[in-house]
Amino acid sequence: MMSRFSFKNGECLCLDGSVYRISQVIGCRVQLTSFDDASITARDIDDLLARFADGQLKFLDEKEVSIEQRDLEQSRTMERGLADFSDKIQRLTLRRYKLLHEICPDGRLTIPRAALPDILRSVWEKMEPAIRGERPPCVASFYLWRRSWVHAKFDVRALIDRWENRGQKPKPIPERLAELIDEGIEKIFLTPQRESLTETLDWIQFEIEKENQRRVPEEALPSVSRRMLKRAVARIDRYAILKARFGERYAREASRVYKKGPTCTRPLERVEVDNTPLDILVIDSSTGLLLGRPWIMAMIDAYSRMVVGMHISFRRPNALTVLRCLKHAILPKNYVKDRFKSVNGEWKAYGLVHQLVCDNGLEFHAKDVEVACADLGIHVIYCPTRSPQMKGRIERFLKTLNYGLVHLQPGTTFAKYETRHTYDSEAKAVVTLEALHEIVHRWIIDIYSVTFHRGILSIPKQKWDEGIATNFPKLPPSIDFINIYLGESKTRVLTKNGIEVNSLQYASLALENLRRRCGDVEVTVRSDPDNLGTIFVLDEEARQYVEAKCTLPEYAEGITAEQHSWMLRKARKDYKTSPFRHALLAAKAALREDTAKLIEAGNSTTAKRKGKAKVKRPKANRVERELMVQNEETRPELPLEPEPDEDKSPNSQQDDQDECVDVPLFPTKRAPISRDIPQQESV
Structure with missing residues (x-):
């Protein structure tokens, strides 16, 4: 029952989490004695009244003073009121209350018992017909009501019938x-x-x-x-x-009862990120074949509920997906008007993020993501495991995207298998990846960002505009910072051919200067996966990144890593069916057969000599060896060996061999000897 209290001696109260007893009241000053350490504190009554109005002070009865109920949060409870009971109980309670208030408002009964029935009837007749009932109450019931009312310090709830306690109590069991x-x-x-x-x-x-x-x-x-x-x-x-x-x-x-999440005071103070597969089947634009369900990674601003970035692809989320989505969130969205003509509004969300809230997926724990966020001054906050409610804004947005847009498109797979019924998603699929990009952009810009959001009691776009009016979004010094820090990081070796990344060669004057100073050194390379025309190489001595261009600018400029990878796979596939490859394989097989024959001939010669005494083969001197080398190298050019001249005597031949001691460094090919031209005699 509700009790009534005042600032008087003996009353107990809870103030600032501590329990006190009023020991003395002197004018407008109250002396409080603590239950914890018996310390004495003096307070003004006006101050205590202000604390009571703010909810910082609470009176306690004798039961609530116990140690188990000193906690302020647990003690903030209230009993049921009269309005929490049924209409019938309310009518009976009001009837009793009005009778008591008319006959004995202060609790003292000065009317003789013999005159009480007449007074009860007269008061009963003045009541409204809906409250008074069929007949006036008896004197005995009136005395019972009065006793309960006075003992409860005139609380009306003491007059309520406890009908929930009716019935036979269960018998005790063995x-x-x-x-x-x-x-x-x-x-x-x-x-x-x-x-x-x-x-x-x-x-x-x-x-x-x-x-x-x-x-x-x-x-x-x-x-x-x-x-x-x-x-x-x-x-x-x-x-x-x-x-x-x-x-x-x-x-x-x-x-658990979920409370409201952390509040934000400005845009981009807290951005939540998550990914999910879209409930739709996408087809190829040229062949019409099914490509499957794409993935979407999105980032939403907790202050305005404005979507600040997203990335759609067929690959499962990885570190590169996170970096691309973050890059899309930071950069202005100026491409929308040129790429999607059907979009009417503008996507004004951009700027550096202060806090990036994500789950414990492997793609968010990647080293490239953590390092890139640290370089840009972004604080990454990981939610506890299995706690999606810690980033409920992005969870709610992704569900709204699937249910409010994707499920309305042809070829949707719906959220659950049992909700499809007889819907043939594969036969209905007609949306391409480019069309899906346009549909999602139109929905985010022209529908979601201008729809009233009950979480912020405003429109996301309007809330964003109000926030950036006083807290303008911040940007890095140039686009190169984003391309470097949010690019794909790799380790390569700088050689005379420059640097090779993704099977492409890159070179520049800065790389020549770096190789001149350091030689063939291992360097860190950052590349933009959306544009392979340029890479940035870290110069350790200068402590800065230098730019390097692709040696095939007409091919690499503007091409993405996925497109380049597809082209390489296609080139290899085409080469497998090319006639040049078949000729190459045949030539390799023939060469391998000839080599095997030579090995077999050498083995047979070795087998013939097997069993004989091992004889050490003599070696030719340098001059003889050079003559034999020239003879072997010029043999294919000569149809026959040159015949010796008949007019030469054996002595002259011996003289010629003795004089031929100067052997050229490089063997020269001799032309075939003609029978018609006389040869000169050696002098």
Whole structure:
């Protein structure tokens, strides 16, 4: 019942989390004695009244002064009011209250008992017909109402009938039967197998029958009904039941009441990011073949609920996807008008993010993402595992995107398989990837950003404009900073051919200067996956990145990494079916066969010499070896060996061989000897 308090001696109150007792009241000053350390504090009554109006002071009765109820948060409870009961109980309570207020408003009854029936009737007749009832109350009932009312310090709730306490109280059951019921609930019902109450009841009945076999018929235990078992289960805390049957995490989630998330004071102060597969099948624009369900990664501003960035692709989310989405969020969206003519509005969301809130996916824990965010001054906040409510804004947006847009497009797969029914998603699919980009852009810019949002009680675009009027978005010094820090980081070796990245060669004067100073050194390379025309190489000595252009600018400029990879795969595939490849394979096979023949001939020669004494083969001197080398190299050019001249004597031939001591460094090919031209004699 609601009690009434005032600043008088003996009253207890809770102030700033501590419990005090009013020990003395002197004029407008109140002396308070602490229950914790018996310290004495003096306060003004006006100050205490102001604290009471702010909810910082609360009066306590004797029961609430106990140690278990000193916690301020747990003690902020109120009992039911008269309005929480049924209309019939309200009418009966108001009838009693008006009778007491008319006859004894201060609780003192000065009317003789003999005159009380007439006074009750006269007051009863003045009441409204809807409240007074069929007949006036009796004197005995009036005395009971008056006693309860006065003892409750004139609280009207003391006159309420406690009809919920009516009925026969359950009879106490035997102690052994209660033990069997509790044991059955613990062993059968409160288990991870989640057995039903029927199985629990059967186990209890079986144990009762076993127990009765050891008892005399007069002391046999009664059977347990299903209603009795339900009452026993109802006495157990719901959290304990859920924890035993479904686990602690499920019990905590099922019993939790979610509060409002952290508040933001300006745009881009807190940006939440997440990804999900879109519920739609996309086809190829040229062949019409199914490509599957694309993934979308989106970032939403917690202050204005404005979508600041997104990225759609067929590849599962990775570190590169996060960097691309973050780059899209930072840069202005000037491409919308040129690329999508059907979009009417403008996408004005851009700027550096202060806090990036994400889950514990591997793509967010990648080193490239953490380093890039650190370079740009972005604080990455990881939510606890299995806690999607910590970034509920982006979770809600992705669901709204699927349910509010994607499910309305042809070829949608819907959110669940059972909701498709007879809808053939593959046969209905007609949306290409480019068309999907345009549809999503139109929905975000022309619909979502101008729709009233109950979470902020405003329109996202309007809230964004109001926020940037006083907190203008910040940008890095140039686009090169974004391309470097949000690019793909790799390690390559600088050689005389420059740097090779993605099977493309890059060179520049800065790289020549770097190689002149450091030689063939391993360097860090950052490339923009959306434009392979330029890379940036880290110069460790200068402590800065230098630019390098592709040696094929007409091919690499403006091409993405995915397009280049597709072209390489296509080139290799075309080469496999090319006739040049078949000729190459045939030439390699023929060469391998000739090599095998030479090896076989060498093995046969070795086998012939096997068994003979090993003779050391003599080596030719330098001059003889050079003559033999020239002879072997010029042999294919000569149809026949040159015949010696007949007019030369053996002595002259010996002289010629002795004089031929100067051998050229490089062998020269001799022309065939003609029979018609006479040869000169050696002098």
